[in-house]
Amino acid sequence: MNFELKYLALACLLCTCVPAALSGQxxxxxxxxxxxxxxxxxxxxxxYGIFFEDINFAxxxxxxxxxxxxxxxxxxxxxxxxxxxxxxxxxxxxxxxMADIVKVKDDPANQNYLRVTVKDPAGYQLINEGFRGMxxxxxATYDLTFRAAAGKGDLSAxxxxxxxxxxxxxxxxxxxxxxxxxxxxxxxxxxxxxxPEARLLLTFDKAGTASMDxxxxxxxxxxxGREKGLRKDLVxxxxxxxxxxxxxxxxxxxxxxxxxRRYQWxxxxxxxxxxxxxxxxxxxxxxHRLTPDYYQSFGLGFFEYFQLAEDLGAEPMPILSCGIACxxxxxxLVPLEELDPYVQDALDLIEFANGDTTTxxxxxxxxxxxxxxxxxxxxxxxxxxxxxxxIERYKVFDAAIKAKYPDIAIISGSGPxxxxxxxxxxxxxxxxxxxxxxxxxxxxxxxxxxENATRYDDYDRNGPKVFAGEYAAQSVAIASPDNKNNWxxxxxxxxxxxxLERNADIVVMTSYAPLMAHADAWQWTPxxxxxxxxxSYGTANYYVQKLYANHAGTDLHHITENGEAVTGQNGxxxxxxxxxxxGEVYLKVANTSDAAQELDITIQGMSLAxxxxxxxxxxxxxxxxxxxxxxxxxxxxxxxxxLRNGKxxxxxxxxxxxxxxLRVAK
Ligand code: AHR
Numbered sequence: 001m002n003f004e005l006k007y008l009a010l011a012c013l014l015c016t017c018v019p020a021a022l023s024g025q026x027x028x029x030x031x032x033x034x035x036x037x038x039x040x041x042x043x044x045x046x047x048y049g050i051f052f053e054d055i056n057f058a059x060x061x062x063x064x065x066x067x068x069x070x071x072x073x074x075x076x077x078x079x080x081x082x083x084x085x086x087x088x089x090x091x092x093x094x095x096x097x098m099a100d101i102v103k104v105k106d107d108p109a110n111q112n113y114l115r116v117t118v119k120d121p122a123g124y125q126l127i128n129e130g131f132r133g134m135x136x137x138x139x140a141t142y143d144l145t146f147r148a149a150a151g152k153g154d155l156s157a158x159x160x161x162x163x164x165x166x167x168x169x170x171x172x173x174x175x176x177x178x179x180x181x182x183x184x185x186x187x188x189x190x191x192x193x194x195x196p197e198a199r200l201l202l203t204f205d206k207a208g209t210a211s212m213d214x215x216x217x218x219x220x221x222x223x224x225g226r227e228k229g230l231r232k233d234l235v236x237x238x239x240x241x242x243x244x245x246x247x248x249x250x251x252x253x254x255x256x257x258x259x260x261r262r263y264q265w266x267x268x269x270x271x272x273x274x275x276x277x278x279x280x281x282x283x284x285x286x287x288h289r290l291t292p293d294y295y296q297s298f299g300l301g302f303f304e305y306f307q308l309a310e311d312l313g314a315e316p317m318p319i320l321s322c323g324i325a326c327x328x329x330x331x332x333l334v335p336l337e338e339l340d341p342y343v344q345d346a347l348d349l350i351e352f353a354n355g356d357t358t359t360x361x362x363x364x365x366x367x368x369x370x371x372x373x374x375x376x377x378x379x380x381x382x383x384x385x386x387x388x389x390x391i392e393r394y395k396v397f398d399a400a401i402k403a404k405y406p407d408i409a410i411i412s413g414s415g416p417x418x419x420x421x422x423x424x425x426x427x428x429x430x431x432x433x434x435x436x437x438x439x440x441x442x443x444x445x446x447x448x449x450x451e452n453a454t455r456y457d458d459y460d461r462n463g464p465k466v467f468a469g470e471y472a473a474q475s476v477a478i479a480s481p482d483n484k485n486n487w488x489x490x491x492x493x494x495x496x497x498x499x500l501e502r503n504a505d506i507v508v509m510t511s512y513a514p515l516m517a518h519a520d521a522w523q524w525t526p527x528x529x530x531x532x533x534x535x536s537y538g539t540a541n542y543y544v545q546k547l548y549a550n551h552a553g554t555d556l557h558h559i560t561e562n563g564e565a566v567t568g569q570n571g572x573x574x575x576x577x578x579x580x581x582x583g584e585v586y587l588k589v590a591n592t593s594d595a596a597q598e599l600d601i602t603i604q605g606m607s608l609a610x611x612x613x614x615x616x617x618x619x620x621x622x623x624x625x626x627x628x629x630x631x632x633x634x635x636x637x638x639x640x641x642x643l644r645n646g647k648x649x650x651x652x653x654x655x656x657x658x659x660x661x662l663r664v665a666k
Contacts (some may be wrong), residue, residue: 029598032561034576036585037602037605039555041505043577046244046315048115048549049511051470052305053251054516055282055524056297061131062531063516064300065215065231067142068128068200069293072237073112074102074277080293088119096123097204102211109276113147113213118155127204128215132520133197136162136170136532141220143227144187146212150177153208160217161201162191170195177210187522188220196534214273224311228272228299233536234516237529239548241314241542245509246309246467247317247380249302254319254383256575257281257329262321265349268301269364275301281326282523285409288481289523289531306353308372310400316353317509319380320346322393326384328416333389336396343400346379350405378409384441386415386422398433411437411467418442418455429605431463437508439469446492447471450592453499453567456507465506470513471496472526472541485539487634487655488622494657495568497550501548501575502565512545519628530628537631540617540624547615547636547659550588555575559587559601572597572652578606585663587648589655593595594620601648601660609663612641612648618656 052058061064069081078101085616086096097118099505103505104110118124128134137140147654156178162171173189191198200217204210222229223236249263256262267276275298283294309316318650323334323342334342348361353376355362362373381397382390394412401410412435415422430438442448473489476482493512500507518525528542538546558575559566566574571593578585585608591597626633641650641660652658 002107013075015428027249027595028570029596029600030561030570030572032559032566032574032599032601034587034601034603035558035605036576036603037580038557039578040558041556043504043553043556044244044508045552046509047501047504047507047546047552048243049245049247049314049509050238050241050243050319050515051247051251051511051513052249052515053253053512053513054249054280054300055251056252056522056527057291057294058518059300059516060295060297061521062519063230063234063587064297065218065222065229066297066299067130067134067219068215069131069343071216071297072108072110072214072273072277074636076279077293079113081129083129083486085125086123086663097547098124099126109274110213111213115151115209116204116209118153118207119279121204121206124204128200130197130199131533132193132518133165133533134162134199134217136191136193136195136198137219137534138191138194141188141190142171142217144173144175144189144217148177148183148213149182149201149211151209151211154206155204155208155210157205158210158214159203159421160187160189160203161202161203162195162198163196165197168193170198175542182211183551185463194534196532198418210406217646230300231302234529234531235308235311237536237538237542241546243312243314243549245315245317245378245511246305246312247319247511250319250383251514252326252328255324255326255385256321257326258334259323259325259334260481262325264345265302265318265320268298269303269352269368272299273301275299286366286479286523291521291523294521302349303370304350306376307370310374312335315378316374316376317378317380318349318376319411320349320385320388320469322385322397324382324385324389324393331597333566334393336392336458338351338457339393339396346397346401347404350376350379350408352402352469374487376408378411378437380411380413382413384416385413386426390426392435395433397436410434411439411441412464416441418444429509433458437465437467441466441470441513442468443470443472443478445476446488447497449473449492450568453573455499456503457499459503459506460504465471465508468500468507468510472512474526478522481525481575483525484625485528485541487540487619487624488559489526490540490544490617490634491590491592491655491657493541494547494617495573495592497544498547498573498575498588498590499567500618501556501577501588504577512541532628535628537626537628539626539637541636542659543617543635547617547657548588551577551588551661553579553586555580568592570597581636585662585664587660587662588658589652589660591652591654594654597652599648599650599652601650603643603646603662607665608643608666610648611641612660612662614639614641614650614658614660616653616656616658618653620655622655626641
């Protein structure tokens with residue numbers, strides 16, 4: 001089975017979904033009652049989090065602000081990303097020069113470097129094309145670093161220039177190669193114009209040879225101003241979500257298409273130069289979106305993920321390979337008796353995150369600049385694995401982790417589908433083992449989301465907790481390239497999420513997936529955040545997630561109509577939480593019907609201030625999407641609301657989602 005088949009399987013499921021039964025109704029009055037006198041359950045601080053995977057150029061070319069693609073010449077075709085428009089190989093007439101790859105022995109992280117031979121300095125050019133170009137902003141400062149050794153001849157300086165799309169020079173610096181042998185060089189320069197698809201041109205002063213490696217360029221203005229850091233606008237979008245956790249590094253990327261190509265966290269920490277590059281498993285997964293130039297430099301590695309989680313105030317939630325390669329691809333299995341190194345990786349990771357600086361891995365963390373522990377509380381074992389193969393391996397991890405770190409909560413998986421044979425088998429086995437938190441994934445139609453708001457109402461309250469770890473409404477079909485982040489999907493998710501919230505006693509973590517996509521280099525859509533080399537925006541789905549996460553609350557309360565939970569009757573969905581620390585109450589109501597709904601909401605058992613705030617997303621254009629030109633087209637509008645005699649009367653427009661924020665009276 002491959003990914004395409006996964007979609008087919010799910011497409012069949014979609015066909016059986018009942019269409020929204022209740023649209024097209026006339027406006028009705030609804031008397032809803034909130035019982036705020038008691039907390040039905042604690043809402044976990046992890047309730048609304050984010051799932052980061054390096055898919056769609058989300059890391060290299062995205063969050064990780066490196067602008068040079070293939071800086072170390074380590075891609076399978078080592079000159080990928082580099083062009084020589086008039087090298088000797090391309091011109092029969094003139095001998096200008098050329099660059100060759102030199103192989104290095106016995107260093108898996110540094111197998112190649114580039115040797116440039118310049119014959120005609122006026123003629124030879126070496127260009128890095130960036131990640132679908134380089135985003136360059138007028139007046140911004142860029143930090144260049146590289147390693148080089150001057151060789152034979154007179155060549156003694158390299159000039160680096162930003163080239164605009166019109167081939168204008170829009171920023172430059174020249175660096176003299178003045179040391180003996182290999183040296184580290186650094187320079188800083190400014191861009192004189194803005195261009196989302198600039199390139200970096202290297203020229204050389206004289207004829208001769210030079211060896212070069214790790215040619216790297218970053219904007220100075222990164223998140224928290226960290227050198228060689230993360231893209232500020234993208235982290236800001238994440239920060240604004242106030243996520244309860246950060247799951248990383250995926251997704252199927254954890255598993256790899258083969259075991260050899262699984263994600264190995266130990267290869268992603270320590271000096272950046274020593275991080276061994278790996279082909280990205282999404283590079284040629286989809287015939288319709290081939291990106292053969294997609295690799296993982298691991299500049300964004302496990303240390304940086306932990307640091308990001310800390311910056312976001314989110315619990316770090318790493319997921320590791322359980323010894324099974326992606327079952328949609330090869331499904332390679334590590335024999336049980338050979339699982340030790342995989343289990344050791346998990347134990348060592350906990351030491352890396354939490355161990356004191358006298359431990360081997362705690363010291364690695366400290367040496368990277370973070371002597372304090374990261375206080376990791378969760379670890380995921382496996383992603384979308386299924387069958388006895390998974391359960392057998394999971395048991396080995398579970399026993400080893402619990403023996404050494406009984407307080408670490410382990411996240412297990414229930415496979416790729418939200419129902420069916422794999423799912424049932426996984427849940428049954430995990431329940432028997434008293435697993436703690438089971439990860440569920442559902443990519444499904446908007447109708448499915450609207451029809452399944454009661455999914456967790458009947459779950460066993462004595463069984464494992466649920467992590468709704470990957471979900472997103474698909475407007476066309478699972479992972480279809482035509483899927484859109486439209487209002488129909490976002491509203492359906494908003495409606496569904498009332499069901500997650502109403503079941504906060506067992507649903508303890510949730511995250512939309514995937515998180516990010518480069519507009520010119522994606523493989524999978526829909527995605528919560530879109531970006532190009534200079535800009536980024538949150539989708540309608542982003543704003544739904546943000547409304548939930550910013551109003552996550554600490555305590556769940558019942559909201560009913562005629563004594564029943566509000567789960568889609570007349571297209572109306574509702575949930576209510578209060579926040580004990582902030583002294584606020586948040587009512588979330590979605591209306592998926594074609595008519596406005598008049599709401600009379602009585603709040604019992606809590607004395608509330610008269611004035612409150614509504615955040616409403618609405619619109620009857622269900623195809624509406626946000627874009628670079630209209631980034632806030634589908635986003636919340638803020639308005640005042642007021643209570644009369646403890647009752648909130650509000651009109652919720654057709655096709656709308658609102659959060660009503662009320663304050664506890666002083
Ligand atoms: O989110 C994209 C992919 O969907 C994830 O990598 C995987 O877990 C799921 O199949």
